[in-house]
Amino acid sequence: xxxxxxxxxxxxxxxxxETIRFYERQGLIAEPPRKESGYRQYPQQTVVRVRFIxxxxxxxxxxxxxxxxxxxxxDPNTTCEEIRVLAEAKKVDIEEKIRALxxxxxxxxxxxxxxxxxxxxxxxxILDFLDQVES
Amino acid sequence: xxxxxxxxxxxxxxxxxETIRFYERQGLIAEPPRKESGYRQYPQQTVVRVRFIxxxxxxxxxxxxxxxxxxxxxDPNTTCEEIRVLAEAKKVDIEEKIRALxxxxxxxxxxxxxxxxxxxxxxxxILDFLDQVES
DNA sequence: CTTGACTCTGTAGTATAGTACGGACTTTAT
DNA sequence: ATAAAGTCCGTACTATACTACAGAGTCAAG
Numbered sequence: 526x527x528x529x530x531x532x533x534x535x536x537x538x539x540x541x542x543e544t545i546r547f548y549e550r551q552g553l554i555a556e557p558p559r560k561e562s563g564y565r566q567y568p569q570q571t572v573v574r575v576r577f578i579x580x581x582x583x584x585x586x587x588x589x590x591x592x593x594x595x596x597x598x599x600d601p602n603t604t605c606e607e608i609r610v611l612a613e614a615k616k617v618d619i620e621e622k623i624r625a626l627x628x629x630x631x632x633x634x635x636x637x638x639x640x641x642x643x644x645x646x647x648x649x650x651i652l653d654f655l656d657q658v659e660s
Numbered sequence: 661x662x663x664x665x666x667x668x669x670x671x672x673x674x675x676x677x678e679t680i681r682f683y684e685r686q687g688l689i690a691e692p693p694r695k696e697s698g699y700r701q702y703p704q705q706t707v708v709r710v711r712f713i714x715x716x717x718x719x720x721x722x723x724x725x726x727x728x729x730x731x732x733x734x735d736p737n738t739t740c741e742e743i744r745v746l747a748e749a750k751k752v753d754i755e756e757k758i759r760a761l762x763x764x765x766x767x768x769x770x771x772x773x774x775x776x777x778x779x780x781x782x783x784x785x786i787l788d789f790l791d792q793v794e795s
Numbered sequence: 796c797t798t799g800a801c802t803c804t805g806t807a808g809t810a811t812a813g814t815a816c817g818g819a820c821t822t823t824a825t
Numbered sequence: 826a827t828a829a830a831g832t833c834c835g836t837a838c839t840a841t842a843c844t845a846c847a848g849a850g851t852c853a854a855g
Contacts, residue, residue: 603781607781612771637751699822
């Protein structure tokens, strides 16, 4: 099995070279062996690992959480349950974010309804709202 | 009309003293006059301004956008329409964020449905999903 | 063999929105 | 009068996730 250079890993995983090095510094991927020249030699497996990180990020996990998952995973005592708990927590997390955004949206919609977009800025109900002294 | 110290403005607006100075550096609030001692002397109006900033932030505007609104506002040629456009854009913005989060949530829900939380981590369908080589 | 592409290291910068600190000075309350 | 609280400034640090750069060395193709 031949090894990959950092550039190849990056291309195969769809990220930049600097991202790979960054993940290494963060402990998300192991320090690979080097050639005499100092060039990193990655096993194919690294591409899978980087893709894992990307997908997890797309699911809203932070690098810190992903790191945790990766560590859980290599521990033979970890059960599927523990991963499930993480995913469950993330779902709750995301639901909260959605709710918060929906509230904001409703406020904006209300404001937009009161503003016809006519008249000078001094009479803009949106700014008036923002100016309210009482919450 | 007596003036306020930075600490009073901060308390009245519900932020920290450092935040006021930060907003000043960012050009969100004007540099106030000083006493001979160098102490800042804020007009009451500043409290309203800081609250405006806070409320706009709660509506999802960034400081940069808020700055833009504040500048629009002091320009006598600005119409209500221009503010409305900003609010409209922000609404679209937030709707997009909500949609993105909802997608993520759906993916998580699907994953959770396939995982009973039993068995070793080596058989966890969530990790399997994250491992998929093909997108 | 040369040229261009790639990689190395370490440091610094990006964006966002603040927060913290140290040492000196000022104001307020007792 | 003294002590506590507040304020000054400039700088540096926080978190997140990268991205950029300089200057040197290495690798692969023609």
